[in-house]
Amino acid sequence: MAGSTPPSDVPPQSPPPGGAGSGSGGQKKSDRELIEGALRAAQPRTRAPHHEDLLPPADSFPGYEIIREIHRGGQGIVYQAIQKTTKRKVAVKVLHMGPFAGSRGRARFDREVAILAQLEHPNIVSVLDSGLTSEAAGNQCFYVMDYVSGQTLDVYLTSSATKPIQEILGLFLKICDAVNAAHLKGITHRDLKPSNIRIDHSGEPHVLDFGLAKIVTGEVTESVEHPEMMSMTGQFIGSLPWASPEQAEGAPSKIDIRSDVYSLGVILYQLLTGGKFPYQVIGNMRDVMDNILRAEPARPSTVRKQINDEVETIVLKTLQKERDRRYQSAGELAKDIKRYLTGQPIEAMRDSGWYMIRKTVRRHKIAFIVAASMLAVVVGVSTYAYLSGVQMKQLAENKEAAVKERDLAVDARIKAEEAKDAFCRMYDARTKQGRAIARASLNDFYVRIKDLIGVTPERAALLDAARTYMVAIKDELKEDPDALIDLAMAHEFIGELLAGLHVPRLDRENASAEGLASYDEACRIREQLLSRDPGDFKARTATATAYRGRALAKQSRNDFDGAFGDSKAAMTHIEAALKQPGQAPASDLLAGQAVLASLVLQLGDIRFAKAANLAGSDSSATEVASLMREGERYYKDASEHAQKRVAANPDDFAAARSVWVCLDKTARAKIEFAERLIAEGQKRVAAGDKPGGIAFLDKAVVALAAVELRGSIERSLQEFDRLRARWPQQHRVLRDIAIARHNMGRVLMDEADAIAQIMKADPSREMMGQNVSSLYQEAQTWFEQALATARELRSTDIKDLGAKRDVALMLNKVGNCQRELGKLVEAQKTCEESLSLRDEVLASDATLQHRRDRGLALQKLGRVKMLRATQTSGIERERAAALAREAIELLNRSLSDYQMLVTEGAMKGDAEDIAEPTRYRTLCEEFLNK
Incomplete structure (x- = not known):
């Protein structure tokens, strides 16, 4: 990680001997261990302080005073140093005896120096000097570059899911511009990943580590790749999660600047989703390679709903398996992002729905024969991603689409239940590592299901898992701040689910009360943590978030004064945090x-x-x-x-x-x-x-x-x-x-x-x-x-349940006006369309709110038919009687829906909602008895 410093003053920790792909005692590691090691290697490392004895002898680097070691990797070591003549802070990278020792290691090192010397861009680290260490230090190759303070992109990823999408794209645009500067010089980076990008204190990104770069033009040339560089062991493993299909395939002749575009796509996906990958990158090596080569990426909007069609189109174009279907350079990618940020139409066109269907059919031929359907069910729980908007609209407006939508809801429930089971099997809350796994699993599971249709039961299952997790860690707390943070997170998690702030309520009378109690405990823990360091920006903002959540929970219970007080408390904490600009x-x-x-x-x-x-x-x-x-x-x-x-x-x-x-x-x-x-x-x-x-x-x-x-x-x-x-x-x-x-x-x-x-x-x-x-x-x-x-x-977005519900709502209002104006035939047609949509929504996600909506739609249609039967002049008696009987059936169904709400404690038995259809039904019965 050339030219970088760790995110704190703690010196970084050396990796264990052997690096990724090696085992202790000569024992070969499993594929899973190799990949997990690669992911760990890509994260910022820390180590215990006081390792001055490991620094090279004084005057090892002529003209430079070594201050401390800031990174140690498979190829070399990076030190923070002072240039003696200018007193300028610099970073010194030295080649050491390791996996790349020998002529090939030296060639790679020299190539990196030559490449960096060609590149002049504000977002690419610059080479200032190079040479050999003193004889006492072993005559090792080294070069000197800009010292970049700040944090790696890995650290930024931990909070990127909460950052505005415009801000993320603005940062990513600068990364693309830097990579494009290399592309214009005929240089393919081939090792783009978050740990090779650093964000300085002013928020500017810097692209680092061109040690694996490939040069196709310019004064420096490169022969055909060394085969071992494209193997799935050794140094390459560290970049496998971000590798392009042609890299994973081990085809050197196919690797070009479009390979960098793919890696940029993975990084952009992570930036938008808070660090998630577009497909699974942990597990059996063969499966991971197959995912890179063939698995279609999960749509980022299934992870973060705020991602709109244009941003998703850009991301998915960068992640095309076929190079010709990607952006052809980082510059093209940058241009489309600029278009989006300035409100211009983007150049990227969404893939043809039929093209994606053909690919999916080839992979799931048996399933498609059985289903006799042209809908692609994507890995995970994302749905309808491969159909064009026109095709989806045509399908969704008929009964067949409603059936398919229900089938997809069932698939979502199955996937969610599988995720919960996996979570319950894998965590051990008695260890810090176990808590981290549990926390990540809970968060990932929640993000995946919170906006899905048809998974209200899975929200309840997730709630049970969160409770189990909280109980498991409670006895392990003592004075461990990390454990306390985990406990506060679990309480907030439960409070949000029960209070129904961002997902449909779990439809139990005591749900909001229990949710409020969870928020009470979360606020208490956050205040306890904050008292240890009142100047901690993150602790202060986390406390504000807890109070804000509790305020919303209180407002939902009509405790307006309590909600107002908590909102004020949250504001006080945010204002205090903002008065400490140096802390964040x-x-x-x-x-x-x-x-x-x-x-x-x-x-x-x-x-x-x-x-x-x-x-x-x-x-x-x-x-x-x-x-x-x-x-x-x-x-x-x-x-x-x-x-x-x-x-x-x-x-x-x-x-x-x-x-x-x-x-x-x-x-x-x-x-x-x-x-x-x-x-x-x-x-x-x-x-x-x-x-x-x-x-x-x-x-x-x-x-x-x-x-x-x-x-x-x-x-x-x-x-x-x-x-x-x-x-x-x-x-x-x-x-x-x-x-x-x-x-x-x-x-x-x-x-x-x-x-x-x-x-x-x-x-x-x-x-x-x-x-x-x-x-x-x-x-x-x-x-x-x-x-x-x-x-x-x-x-x-034809799968957007909220949009479908909005259409039904507007239809209700149009029907109300038509009814009051005496346009009863038109009103009946309008109400019938609204009821059809309400039926589809309820079939997709059987929450009590959607049942109430359906009950109201039944009531409105029943009322219109009652009016047609009893107040329309010139209508035949037999036809009027038929309308009255139809109205009674509709009103009975409405009352049945309402009675279910009463049983579940979501409606009072004497509510006007119940009295109204009862009154209309009585009018119909009186008409029929005349």
């Missing part, structure tokens, strides 16, 4: 600023949620108004945070979006407040308190008719359209547009509903109803626009 790299400080902004937004959420919760009570109007103003102020503050980030970096999409998300959230909060007023008004009217109920309904009409509310929705919609035009690849904006249009429809429909309820309760106010029909008509137009946008978003 710039990227972590930027991430901390983003977290701080999100906490401000969270405070606004809590204030508006409390106001809405009080809206239906007899609480002081002054208190409610104060909460609303406070929530709006927090949203404004969050928007100003985002505006500052945009001012600092106009290309920051996330910040630009956040500015207008804050405005959109303000509008949504006011709409939800008005809807609470309407619900309370209806409840009081039904209970006989007409004056009190009408008072609430009047308040809702005033709130919904406010020009300011509609103006804020229109403004946010305009800005989202502008963002969409600038960043067309960012599909998140499509959902923002759909929601903004949906919000405008809600305002109009809610106002119409409130007026209709007032007229029903007090016929003397019938003059209010003159505009009701026009309000419903205008609302329908907005909902139809929202529906069109939701359909467009769904077409970008």
Whole structure:
């Protein structure tokens, strides 16, 4: 690792004798040991201090004073030194007697010096001098290069999954530019991996170690490769996880700059996913080689959902097995990343769906014959990766696709259960290594299943595994900080699952209470760890994260004051961390600023949620108004945070979006407040308190008719359209547009509903109803626009369950307006489409939330058929009776879904959701009994 220093002041540890591929006592190591050794060799090493006695004699390197050893590898040793004439810090690499001793080792060493001398790039370490050590030091070859402080990319990978994708791509772009500088000189690196890339304290990357480089042009030439360099033992093993298929095949003539592109692809995959590989690289040697040669990489979006189609396309193009299908140089790769970062269309085109199908069919011929299907089931649990968007849309819109989707959900459950079993077998929490394995297994398993359809039971199984892990490590804690961190992590893990913050709730009445208790313990442990070193940036931010999670758990239980207090505590910790800029790299400080902004937004959420919760009570109007103003102020503050980030970096999409998300959230909060007023008004009217109920309904009409509310929705919609035009690849904006249009429809429909309820309760106010029909008509137009946008978003990722649910929601709203306008035939068709989607979603992932959605869709369709049967003039009696019977069947199914929710403790037995279909069913029965 030329020119590098360890991430701390602890000198690095020498590897065990023999390196990868050798065993102790002459015993041959297993394939798994070799590969694991290679992965360890690629990680930053540490060793015990006080090894000054191992330093070479003074004056071994003429003109340089050796300070300490910073790296020891199979070919040589790297020392930190001072150039005596300039007092400049440098790194000195010396060839030692090891695996590369002899003429070949010397040739490789000389080649590296010659290559580095040709390269002049700010992100490639520079050679300053070379020569031979003194006779006392053995006349060994050495060269001097720039000293690069900071950390290796390995260390960066440990937290890269939480870093903004734009930041990761910006860093990777510089790495590509450096590698491309070598490519332009006819140099293929052939050993690109995270440990050969170093990030200095300013965040700049530096590509190191050209010892395995191949030169095809220039003054320095190279003969055909030495066969042993392409073997699967010795030095090459260290790079196997990042090797290209042609390297793994052992075909020297096929290795060129496109091989580097493949290795860059593996690195980019790791950067985006927090260090994960695109396929399995641990196990039997033959299996690992087969994975490199033939296994299709798992889509990175299955690991990190925020990765969009464009970024995934770039990654997968770099990882094509066939060289001609990759980017043809690091420069081409860099250009496409630049296009993406500047909002331009990328050049990479997704592979033809049929091309990928043909490859998959050849590998799984029997399975495809049995299934008689053209859907490719990818290794792991990623699905639908190989079909084009058009083909997927056509398939998903018929019943056959629904069946296939259910089959894939079953496959996901099987894979998840296998992962859990493997985890339970492999960990031993009594050792630090065992805890590390268990922690990695839990995290990996969670990431893989948290966004999958159809795996709610597996989330429960994962929860059991986490509990088992926590119990196992609890007795081993004592005063071990690492063990305490593991315990806090396990409590946070359980709290998140049970509180349902990022995954569907586990649908048990006591789940959120148990989740809150887990967060309580996590906060206690984090505070205990922080008290040992209040200046520890990571400990401080980890404590803030625990409080933030507990705040969300409390908010879900309507403990708004507790949630507000915890959010404030989290802000205090983040602010304290940000006041210690020297304790963290710039990227972590930027991430901390983003977290701080999100906490401000969270405070606004809590204030508006409390106001809405009080809206239906007899609480002081002054208190409610104060909460609303406070929530709006927090949203404004969050928007100003985002505006500052945009001012600092106009290309920051996330910040630009956040500015207008804050405005959109303000509008949504006011709409939800008005809807609470309407619900309370209806409840009081039904209970006989007409004056009190009408008072609430009047308040809702005033709130919904406010020009300011509609103006804020229109403004946010305009800005989202502008963002969409600038960043067309960012599909998140499509959902923002759909929601903004949906919000405008809600305002109009809610106002119409409130007026209709007032007229029903007090016929003397019938003059209010003159505009009701026009309000419903205008609302329908907005909902139809929202529906069109939701359909467009769904077409970008047909497997996105949330997008399918959004389409069903918009259909419900369109159907509501059609029903109120008396367009009952149209409303029936709309509700039937919505119910079909709800059925598919529930079949894919049988959570209670999805069952509730399906129950509501059944209720809405039943209501429309009831109205057609009982209120349509000129309809034949026999046809009307048939519609009434169909309505009863639908309403019974709706009540069956609701009853299951009651049984599971997710709905009260006297809920209005149950009373409404019961009332419609009674009307149908009375009609049939006439």
